[in-house]
Amino acid sequence: MSNYKKFYHPQNYVNRELSWIDFNGRVLEEAVETSNPLLERANFLGITQSNVDEFFMVRVASLHKLMAANVTTTDASGMTPEEQLMAVNEKEHRMVEERYHVYNDVIIPALAKQRIxxxxxxxxxxxxxxxxxxxxxxxxxxxxxxxxxxxxxxxxxxxxxxxxxxxxxxxxxxxxxxxxxxxxxxxxxxxxxxxxxxxxxxxxxxxxxxxxxxxxxxxxxxxxxxxxxxxxxxxxxxxxxxxxxxxxxxxxxxxxxxxxxxxxxxxxxxxxxxxxxxxxxxxxxxxxxxxxxxxxxxxxxxxxxxxxxxxxxxxxxxxxxxxxxxxxxxxxxxxxxxxxxxLRYKPFKSYLDPSFSMDHDIFQTIRQKDHLVQHPYDNFQAVVNFIHQAAVDPQVLAIKMTLYRVSGNSPIIKYLGQAAQAGKQVTVLVEVKARFDEQNNVRWARRLERMGCHVVYGLVGLKTHCKLALVIRRDEDGIRRYMHLGTGNYNDVTAHFYTDMGLFTCDYEIGVDMTNLFNMLSGFARPRYFHKLHISPHGIRNFINLKIDEQIAVAKGGSPALIRMKMNSLSDKQIIAHLYEAAAAGVKIQLLVRGITCLRNDLPELQGNIEVHSIVGRFLEHSRIYYFKSNGHDEIYLASADMMTRNLNRRVEELFPVLENDTKKRAIDIFDAMWRDNVNTRVLHGTEYEMIDRDGQPAFDSQQYFVDEAVAQQSAEKRQRKNRRHMSTVLETLTRHVSKLHLSDPEKGDQHD
Known part of the structure; x- marks a missing residue:
């Protein structure tokens, strides 16, 4: 039986809001980092401003409302709303001074040297x-x-x-x-x-x-x-x-x-x-x-x-x-x-697998095997083409999709409307409460309805944050479900600078789960269980707790056990306490957390078993990976959810397995590469992040590694196309030559045959 509640002490947690300010400080460090191109450094400084603007409009506003309501209950770190508000403003005043120091004394003089x-x-x-x-x-x-x-x-x-x-x-x-x-x-x-x-x-x-x-x-x-x-x-x-x-x-x-x-x-x-x-x-x-x-x-x-x-x-x-x-x-x-x-990042062209181009049968590609994509290194056009081909394919009967944030001129919206106008059954869940995208999503919802789509707005009291697309198609051997499950939004613009992962599959049990989930979102269905998907509210929390308990049992049995997680933020009190319990039991824990980190890894009970890295670089790390390894067995899952209370309790989220050997290997390789990063990585020491000490090791930038990998794939594909064209030309030449021989001397032609 779990005993994680013994870690429920305020001194074991970092305040969420103060941790967020520290994260924004890590972004500010990128504006000072001279290995970044100068105009990109200026951009990082601008990002810190837009980040803190949203922070005040939402998080600080929430604290004001709690204080106005005379709420005196404390958060996990033991602070009342009033204490948090005072601490946030005190810390942010120092951050403002630092931002303007960077602007006046670093960025402006550096730009001037470049005659900007x-x-x-x-x-x-x-x-x-x-x-x-x-x-x-x-x-x-x-x-x-x-x-x-x-x-x-x-x-x-x-x-x-x-x-x-x-x-x-x-x-x-x-x-x-x-x-x-x-x-x-x-x-x-x-x-x-x-x-x-x-x-x-x-x-x-x-x-x-x-x-x-x-x-x-x-x-x-x-x-x-x-x-x-x-x-x-x-x-x-x-x-x-x-x-x-x-x-x-x-x-x-x-x-x-x-x-x-x-x-x-x-x-x-x-x-x-x-x-x-x-x-x-x-x-x-x-x-x-x-x-x-x-x-x-x-x-x-x-x-x-x-x-x-x-x-x-x-x-x-x-x-x-x-x-x-x-x-x-x-x-x-x-x-x-x-x-x-x-003075800018060198542009690169993301890789589009030819089998996901509109010139190929994407459904046949997915039937053959699952495909894992990682954006922006893999081109998001693969997802757009999947929806486009579903819209124009006469064998497709229905499309069901969730939309949380989409771009201002979304091609996906266009193709969903095209599918509806072609007579296909199109159901779209548009989350009109997506913060700061409400107006955009209301507009898209109205447009989708005008184009003939059935639009739903989710469940009462919950935001629908899952990233799912389901296509029902009549194949030669019967009805089959084709799916895309993702960690990030169906947004063709942010897909250029957010790192996210997605899985294309036609796995039967996942298909049944997706059907049941969409029925739950659009109607009164209440599935008793899901085969392979895990759904919040509550389902993802229960599953992660189960997996942590399994690793604890392995460690207590004397065998090595490993938990690896990647997420945007880690703030849920119960999950953190459970990770503490696992570390105390001997489980090795490796966490990649870009933003908020309410966990501290210097508690003596943890025996040094929790390592935390934060990657802040050219691209915004947005993918969520949950990976458990013990007894020679690897299980890896992707999700739309962070380990935050809102994601686990108050949102509809999905967590899904990566099952096939090649996709599982790629997902593990991606995590491994990010864990090796010693350029964009800060390491948590107690409650403070510090730049990683390479200690003479060669520099390894995981984001640049994935860029180089995408460029290499592009080059290899280009060579293959060139070779195919060359072989085609050679065959055509040989065919013409043989034909001439046949025509000039039929008897000799027979001998050649």
């Missing part, structure tokens, strides 16, 4: 300033709208993550005096008795507040002609703001931004129309409470206090930044810089 400049206005030539003035007058001025805050106009609404300029100004009295003097000189005796103009503020206080929103329709970086010099859009606007306020003098300006509570809260048990409920919540959340306000460090204190008072910002939620507010513009820099290919 993000310039301040006072660094520009007169010609460049004139260019920007024309740009302001012709492009920006007609679009900008100044918003005043005074006795007749209330403080305007500041939308989430919008960039704004706060302005302190006063009436230009010199213009009033000149106007009055001119009237007197012209004999106007009614000057003093003239009625006030609309919103005349001559009798109000001196300092005025206004704000201008920086329009999102324009790129944040304004590129100057004929060179790689850029100026921030808000800097351009600030230089010419006086043209928006004639009759006033501008005393101070400052760029600022607020992040609001953007967590979607749909009470599904009360919502008969989930789609309408989600749309309503999308509108409502735009007015969520302010979680954070960022302002330029040198912003006038009167402006900052005015913003604090009107936006309800607490002291700990105010972030003064030593540089441009919102560094996400750095993610766009590489695409705007001309030339400098040496």
């Amino acid at each position: 400049n993000i310039a301040r206005f006072n660094q520009l030539s007169e010609e460049q300033r004139n260019f920007l003035h024309r740009y302001f007058r012709e492009e920006l001025l007609p679009v900008l709208t100044p918003m005043a805050d005074d006795s007749s106009r209330p403080f305007p609404f500041i939308s989430n993550n919008s960039l704004n300029i706060a302005i302190k100004l006063e009436r230009d009295r010199s213009e009033d005096d000149e106007e009055t003097q001119q009237k007197i000189l012209e004999g106007d005796q009614e000057v003093e008795r003239r009625p006030q103009e609309p919103h005349d503020d001559r009798n109000e206080g001196h300092d005025k507040f206004a704000t201008v929103r920086v329009p999102k329709i324009y790129k944040r970086l304004v590129k100057l002609p004929h060179e790689n010099t850029f100026v921030l859009l808000d800097e351009v606007i600030k230089q010419f703001l006086n043209e928006l306020f004639p009759g006033y003098r501008i005393l101070a300006t400052g760029t600022y931004r607020v992040s609001r509570d953007m967590d979607l809260d749909v009470a599904e048990e009360d919502a008969s129309d989930l789609l309408r409920a989600v749309q309503h919540q999308l509108r409502a959340r735009e007015h969520g409470s302010v979680m954070r306000m960022e302002v330029e460090a040198k912003t006038d204190s009167w402006l900052v206090n005015h913003l604090i008072d009107n936006l309800g910002v607490s002291d700990m939620s105010l972030y003064r930044v030593n540089g441009p507010v919102d560094l996400t513009f750095l993610k766009k820099l590489s695409g705007m810089v001309e030339g400098h290919d040496d």
Whole structure:
């Protein structure tokens, strides 16, 4: 019987939110790492900003709501919501300082050495300033709208993550005096008795507040002609703001931004129309409470206090930044810089197995054997072609699929609609509660319905996060199910930079399980059991616990036992405690965890049996692998689920086996390669990650290894095609030669035969 609960002590766990900030710190380290190309380093810095934006909009927002509800229960690490909130803000303030140190003292000087400049206005030539003035007058001025805050106009609404300029100004009295003097000189005796103009503020206080929103329709970086010099859009606007306020003098300006509570809260048990409920919540959340306000460090204190008072910002939620507010513009820099290919990652073409091209029968390919793919090294087009061929194949009867996040112009949506219009039965589960993709998914759901697909929205109270595609086809020997099961989303865009794995199979028992699962998602079916799939809620937790217990029993019996897991995050209290128990029993545990890690591996009871690596590199590690080895037997599973409470208890997720020898070997080889990585890897020591010490060992970058492998496969395939063409040409030549011999001398031709 398991005894993992003895590890349920707060000192045995790292706080989830603080662990996430540490992860974002590992991303920041990539911006400093000189072995990365410079424009990619700038991109990493931009990624840290977008990461933390989402963190405040969701995780920090959740802590605020718990604190507002007077919740005083503690998390696994023993911290109350209020304590977590204080600790998060304290740590993030330090991280902000570090981010802007990297921006000002590392990235900007390094870019300048390459003649790539993000310039301040006072660094520009007169010609460049004139260019920007024309740009302001012709492009920006007609679009900008100044918003005043005074006795007749209330403080305007500041939308989430919008960039704004706060302005302190006063009436230009010199213009009033000149106007009055001119009237007197012209004999106007009614000057003093003239009625006030609309919103005349001559009798109000001196300092005025206004704000201008920086329009999102324009790129944040304004590129100057004929060179790689850029100026921030808000800097351009600030230089010419006086043209928006004639009759006033501008005393101070400052760029600022607020992040609001953007967590979607749909009470599904009360919502008969989930789609309408989600749309309503999308509108409502735009007015969520302010979680954070960022302002330029040198912003006038009167402006900052005015913003604090009107936006309800607490002291700990105010972030003064030593540089441009919102560094996400750095993610766009590489695409705007001309030339400098040496400052970017070398592009590579992912490998597409010819048997998954539209020129081949993909269903025959899958009938012959299972196929394991790893994106982005294997081309995601294999998955797209699978759905495309199912849409146009007259033998296909039905397609069933789950969609969590798809791209803005998804070819998969197109082919599902095409299949429905061809008369096939198409059922699509669209998760309209997928965070920050809600609006996109609502739009796709409506479109799929218009194209004739049957669209469902999942189960009450649960997000459907599994990644499944099921095609039912009438083969010559009867009905057969063809499937794709994946660890990542059916998103053709993110598949270029997320690492994920997928399995194509027509295994009979997995097919039965998939049918039962889709019936459960779309109807009232409640399968009593699944043959080979393990489904959350609860099913994956129970299965992982069973496997851990099996390894504990092996270790206690005196034999070697090994648990290897790869995931995005490890935060579930019970699973962590069970891993502690296994390590204490002698099971060797190797964990690849990209993000949150609430486990600490320095407890004396663990006997050093838990090793944790975190890979942060060119591609975002997103695949989930669960691998158990003992008594000469390997079992390896892939899943859509991390070891997080939400994935195990509150989502529909799938975990599936890799069964055939070649696919199992490839999956194990993939894990082995990642475990050998000593370039992108940090190693956990207690609660802190440190770069791996190569200790004289040659560098091994697992992501580059897989890129090289894909390129080699491409080259081999190209050689094979060339050889086939050559052989075909030789055969054609020989055939023509033999034919000529036959025609010129039939008797000799018979002898040749």
